[in-house]
Amino acid sequence: MSVLLDTHVVLEMIAHGRAADGPWGEEPIHVSVASLWEIAIKVRHGKLATPIPISQLESRFEKLGWFVSPIAASHVTADVDPWPDTNDPFDRLLLAVCKVEGLQLVTRDRKLLGHPLAWPSA
Numbered sequence: 001m002s003v004l005l006d007t008h009v010v011l012e013m014i015a016h017g018r019a020a021d022g023p024w025g026e027e028p029i030h031v032s033v034a035s036l037w038e039i040a041i042k043v044r045h046g047k048l049a050t051p052i053p054i055s056q057l058e059s060r061f062e063k064l065g066w067f068v069s070p071i072a073a074s075h076v077t078a079d080v081d082p083w084p085d086t087n088d089p090f091d092r093l094l095l096a097v098c099k100v101e102g103l104q105l106v107t108r109d110r111k112l113l114g115h116p117l118a119w120p121s122a
């Protein structure tokens with residue numbers, strides 16, 4: 001099954017300069033534009049530093065062979081069941097992307113790990 005990387009997993013992988021390793025093997029890896037947006041917000045507020053400029057993140061993902069997934073209206077309006085126990089709108093949006101696109105969210109976020117759409121990060 002194809003996977004969508006949670007934002008913190010994306011940051012770990014680009015910090016190490018490598019593609020994600022995990023139990024999904026050769027399955028396609030996706031990164032949501034929502035993660036790019038979240039990273040950009042945190043960088044601009046001085047709450048996060050990235051190993052490369054945020055303007056180069058998309059091309060780095062592509063070099064790693066990851067697919068950059070846009071945000072669609074169906075992602076924003078999807079009814080994710082069960083509703084995750086988080087107030088983070090980015091987490092909720094990533095789960096909605098997974099539901100609509102048939103992906104599994106790779107995460108270490110304790111609030112998301114019990115969700116049927118979540119897959120523990122290695």
